[in-house]
Amino acid sequence: MAKLEKALLALNEFGRSRKSDISPVAAVIVTLFYIVIVLTVPVSDPQRLVWMAVYPVMMAEYCGAGFVRIFIKSLWVLPFVILIGIFNPIFDHNPGIKIAEVSVSAGWISFVSIILRGLLSMQSLIILGYMAGFLDICSSLRRIHIPRILVTQLLLSYRYLSVLIEEALSMRRARQARGFGSDKLSLSLWAALVGQLLVRSADRASSIHRAMLARGFDGVLPLVDRGQSPDKNSILFAITVCVAVALLRWLPFDSWFGFLNF
Amino acid sequence: MSHHYISFENLSFSYPKGPEVLHDINLRITHGERVALLGLNGSGKSTLLLQTNGLLFPSSGRVVVGDVPVTRKTAPEVRRRVGMVFQNPDDMLFMPTVADDVAFGPRNMKLPEQEVTRRVNNALEAVGIPSLASSPSFMLSGGQRRAAAIATVLSMEPDILVLDEPSANLDMRACKALVKTLSEFNHTILLATHDLELARNLTPRAILLHEGRILADTSLDEAIGILSQLADSH
Ligand SMILES: Nc1ncnc2c1ncn2[C@@H]1O[C@H](COP(=O)(O)OP(=O)(O)OP(=O)(O)O)[C@@H](O)[C@H]1O
Numbered sequence A: 001m002a003k004l005e006k007a008l009l010a011l012n013e014f015g016r017s018r019k020s021d022i023s024p025v026a027a028v029i030v031t032l033f034y035i036v037i038v039l040t041v042p043v044s045d046p047q048r049l050v051w052m053a054v055y056p057v058m059m060a061e062y063c064g065a066g067f068v069r070i071f072i073k074s075l076w077v078l079p080f081v082i083l084i085g086i087f088n089p090i091f092d093h094n095p096g097i098k099i100a101e102v103s104v105s106a107g108w109i110s111f112v113s114i115i116l117r118g119l120l121s122m123q124s125l126i127i128l129g130y131m132a133g134f135l136d137i138c139s140s141l142r143r144i145h146i147p148r149i150l151v152t153q154l155l156l157s158y159r160y161l162s163v164l165i166e167e168a169l170s171m172r173r174a175r176q177a178r179g180f181g182s183d184k185l186s187l188s189l190w191a192a193l194v195g196q197l198l199v200r201s202a203d204r205a206s207s208i209h210r211a212m213l214a215r216g217f218d219g220v221l222p223l224v225d226r227g228q229s230p231d232k233n234s235i236l237f238a239i240t241v242c243v244a245v246a247l248l249r250w251l252p253f254d255s256w257f258g259f260l261n262f
Numbered sequence B: 001m002s003h004h005y006i007s008f009e010n011l012s013f014s015y016p017k018g019p020e021v022l023h024d025i026n027l028r029i030t031h032g033e034r035v036a037l038l039g040l041n042g043s044g045k046s047t048l049l050l051q052t053n054g055l056l057f058p059s060s061g062r063v064v065v066g067d068v069p070v071t072r073k074t075a076p077e078v079r080r081r082v083g084m085v086f087q088n089p090d091d092m093l094f095m096p097t098v099a100d101d102v103a104f105g106p107r108n109m110k111l112p113e114q115e116v117t118r119r120v121n122n123a124l125e126a127v128g129i130p131s132l133a134s135s136p137s138f139m140l141s142g143g144q145r146r147a148a149a150i151a152t153v154l155s156m157e158p159d160i161l162v163l164d165e166p167s168a169n170l171d172m173r174a175c176k177a178l179v180k181t182l183s184e185f186n187h188t189i190l191l192a193t194h195d196l197e198l199a200r201n202l203t204p205r206a207i208l209l210h211e212g213r214i215l216a217d218t219s220l221d222e223a224i225g226i227l228s229q230l231a232d233s234h
């Protein structure tokens, strides 16, 4: 199957509910808690962030996704976090630590921290995707009182992605039908196609919006609140994981394992 | 309930910065009536239908549904009464599964989830695709998409059903199923179509639109006669 069809299927699959023992609300709370805690780790302390990686590793195995797969998927945030962090080593030359007589500046240390933070947060989000479907995640966000308008924004962006892919699919079919098998595109043709894609998908989006209005859409996507409060298991799960995350963050590993310090 | 269920009064319309495409339309459709809207491509059928649902507003004149004049303010109420099936079914299908799409309208109406489920099942049953409830809509065939699109509106249980080309892409069996579904809908139907067979089976009355004007408001057979003369003369 071609890449685009696969992407469309994957996107669709991502939206569906999961058959998981853990309720989506519990999964969302745990994930948000983890991300907040990761962000509290000072950038001068990348070792602590390494400890925090215990969470994605354990959770990835727990939800059956496997950490390697999660790790690889999380790599695509790298360009963004590198962009954010790259100025630290350039501007911050204060002495940081010494590794085997080579001194590493504080700038490089915070750069490493920023990258770790980005990867860890991304990994926890991907794991969340494995534990709960996107629609369930959104309705959980509503349950923990994230504003409607934000959640609707999330949902609509998600929908727009599939509109974009569907349009790309139909454009590709149209091109292939007349392209006599040659799949090579010049750069200028590429640019024209991308422009065309944006125009077409915007046009589709506005027709869809009109059809939504016709069915009573008032700016807020209706989400099914499946009505179930998290069960005992899920609550226990959430508490355990949150405590474990807090321990990873604040236990004085450094003094216990002093020999690991550089 | 008002006797004249839908009426267009001196309605004219032009798209923003465009020429006028509907000119002085006067039309009354009573409750329970089934009416076909015929006309060549570009005669203004879709444009007229969009006015019934507050998706377009007249440049002059007005549309009244029941006893509610369609305005920006009343549009939400009007949309509960008028169910609109669009020319392109893909415009109506955008949720992960068919069932989610069919539930979209009822959920917007803030119905309890139990009632939503009941309506979704009924609507899918009515269009003959209950087995596709949990399929993603992009994997459906053209005819199945059409059926799903109609179900998304039936689930709202509207007082009036407005359909734009509902039989496009349907095979003969699906067409028969459509006729059956629509015959069972015992409220008002306004149907824009090029499918004269469908019209023959459903709508005794026909309105012939030509270049944005009502050319005839008469029996279906007569309207078809005029339409074919028009087609020959172009
Ligand atoms: N969004 C738009 N902006 C500007 N003009 C439009 C728009 N949509 C339609 N028109 C014009 O309005 C006129 C009527 O179009 P409409 O789509 O209502 O015709 P129709 O009777 O539904 O045709 P068809 O049988 O092909 O569906 C046409 O001349 C068309 O070019």
Ligand SMILES: [Mg+2]
Binding pocket: B045, B046, B047, B087, B164
């Ligand atoms: Mg039309």
